[in-house]
Amino acid sequence: MPEPHTHSYDAIVVGTGPGGATVARQLTRRGWRVLVLEQGSAAPLTGTVGQMASMAAVPGKGMFIQRDASLLVQGVTAGGSSAINFATAAAPPAELFAAYGIDLAPALSHLRAELPIGPLPDSLIGPMASRIMQGARTAGFDWQKLDKMIRPSVCRSGCWRCAYGCPFGAKWTARDFLDEAIRGGATMLDQAWVKRALIEDGRAVGVEFVREGVVQEARARVVVLAGGGVGSPRLLHNSGLAPRTSGFFSDPVIAVMGTVDDIDGGAEVPMAAGVRFDADGISLADMTLPAPMYQGFTLQAGRVDRLFAHRHTLSIMVKVRDEIGGAIGLKWASKPLHANDRLKLDRGVEMAREVLRGAGAPHVFHSRHFAAHPGGSVRIGEGVDSDLKAGAANLYVCDASVIPRPWGLPPTLTLLCLGVRLGEHLAAQ
Numbered sequence: 001m002p003e004p005h006t007h008s009y010d011a012i013v014v015g016t017g018p019g020g021a022t023v024a025r026q027l028t029r030r031g032w033r034v035l036v037l038e039q040g041s042a043a044p045l046t047g048t049v050g051q052m053a054s055m056a057a058v059p060g061k062g063m064f065i066q067r068d069a070s071l072l073v074q075g076v077t078a079g080g081s082s083a084i085n086f087a088t089a090a091a092p093p094a095e096l097f098a099a100y101g102i103d104l105a106p107a108l109s110h111l112r113a114e115l116p117i118g119p120l121p122d123s124l125i126g127p128m129a130s131r132i133m134q135g136a137r138t139a140g141f142d143w144q145k146l147d148k149m150i151r152p153s154v155c156r157s158g159c160w161r162c163a164y165g166c167p168f169g170a171k172w173t174a175r176d177f178l179d180e181a182i183r184g185g186a187t188m189l190d191q192a193w194v195k196r197a198l199i200e201d202g203r204a205v206g207v208e209f210v211r212e213g214v215v216q217e218a219r220a221r222v223v224v225l226a227g228g229g230v231g232s233p234r235l236l237h238n239s240g241l242a243p244r245t246s247g248f249f250s251d252p253v254i255a256v257m258g259t260v261d262d263i264d265g266g267a268e269v270p271m272a273a274g275v276r277f278d279a280d281g282i283s284l285a286d287m288t289l290p291a292p293m294y295q296g297f298t299l300q301a302g303r304v305d306r307l308f309a310h311r312h313t314l315s316i317m318v319k320v321r322d323e324i325g326g327a328i329g330l331k332w333a334s335k336p337l338h339a340n341d342r343l344k345l346d347r348g349v350e351m352a353r354e355v356l357r358g359a360g361a362p363h364v365f366h367s368r369h370f371a372a373h374p375g376g377s378v379r380i381g382e383g384v385d386s387d388l389k390a391g392a393a394n395l396y397v398c399d400a401s402v403i404p405r406p407w408g409l410p411p412t413l414t415l416l417c418l419g420v421r422l423g424e425h426l427a428a429q
């Protein structure tokens with residue numbers, strides 16, 4: 001029998017990625033008593049490969065080998081994937097949300113005023129990103145600096161730790177909002193895996209979760225599922241409110257690499273600059289990653305000869321907007337590429353080759369595709385309504401799963417906007 005958790009709450013938020021942490025913060029600001037449950041650890045970020053692996057290489061939760069043998073990754077930790085992401089900010093596409101009666105502009109202007117969003121100063125753009133920008137412009141691309149969620153005054157030039165979890169507090173992560181919620185009185189339990197929402201008479205009344213091997217129940221008048229693109233459809237299914245599998249998008253990526261003789265680098269902020277072709281659903285950006293990640297790409301590409309060329313190899317990320325398909329199951333997720341997705345990737349790789357030629361990196365090779373943006377699995381208009389309400393009263397979903405259509409953009413800022421909007425909607429009730 002589950003043990004009752006001793007308190008009851010105004011709201012329970014499941015998951016601490018950008019969506020969940022934002023709702024938790026908004027509600028605690030409004031005086032709500034909030035319980036936040038996160039299956040990952042809230043141990044401080046150390047920026048080490050070991051910790052990064054413990055946050056992302058969690059089979060069935062953070063790492064999935066898909067049916068075509070490609071990799072899908074996401075963060076399982078306080079802050080969710082934002083702890084290990086590349087900190088690129090993209091404004092929500094207004095028209096896409098307007099089609100569902102959702103206006104994210106007020107939330108966006110509020111977030112822009114409070115968060116460190118903007119392009120990096122030149123002093124933090126690494127030599128590889130600069131060379132790639134030069135090559136892209138030579139090849140005729142409108143390659144511009146991208147907005148980042150990084151505090152330039154804290155960020156260190158020549159550092160490479162953002163993708164492992166910035167230990168210096170330079171990169172904004174959802175842990176920032178989570179900490180604010182905790183300071184505001186929220187109760188946060190990490191390593192607490194939520195099995196399901198408790199539904200009684202068509203209303204969500206709490207959740208059942210497992211912590212330190214003990215099955216517990218916690219009760220609240222509102223439950224917000226924010227387990228991410230993979231976690232939330234599973235939670236809904238376990239609560240009897242969704243089918244066993246859900247289709248999704250993953251925004252597949254290929255790393256295209258070429259070696260130069262005159263740069264000794266490899267330690268810089270990834271995605272400092274790039275170009276987007278929104279109509280085609282293709283985007284390109286520099287992507288200098290720490291050596292072990294680069295070595296993973298070279299091995300995957302069968303290029304053992306380039307294994308130790310990290311400090312001289314320019315890397316470009318080609319990311320595409322893929323169709324919704326595949327399936328998220330209870331222990332697995334797999335999103336095979338549609339023929340159209342392959343065509344877009346091929347086109348993007350060709351563009352990246354042109355950029356690398358312009359940058360003077362002649363011997364180009366590329367990785368297989370992989371993905372890090374699972375979403376669209378509980379879509380607005382299908383799995384939730386435009387207030388993000390799911391199939392029971394007092395039950396909401398707020399994370400990448402609710403994105404209603406194929407995507408292809410950095411999702412974080414959009415999820416923060418959805419979190420602010422949901423928090424304000426609930427508080428106003």
Ligand SMILES: Cc1cc2nc3c(=O)[nH]c(=O)nc-3n(C[C@H](O)[C@H](O)[C@H](O)COP(=O)(O)OP(=O)(O)OC[C@H]3O[C@@H](n4cnc5c(N)ncnc54)[C@H](O)[C@@H]3O)c2cc1C
Pocket residue numbers: 014015016017018019020037038039040073074075076077078079080081082084085086087088089090192193194195226227228229231232235271372373374398399400401409410411412413415
């Ligand atoms: C390597 C990488 C680079 C990226 N780069 C960028 C970038 O530059 N810009 C950008 O905007 N986006 C980027 N992203 C994507 C972005 O970080 C994610 O889209 C975003 O974090 C998703 O937020 P979310 O609210 O959906 O929740 P998530 O971040 O997915 O977090 C969900 C949380 O819920 C927890 N959870 C799930 N199920 C349960 C359960 N049953 N019980 C308890 N807890 C549960 C998980 O452990 C996780 O911590 C990147 C992602 C990766 C992996």
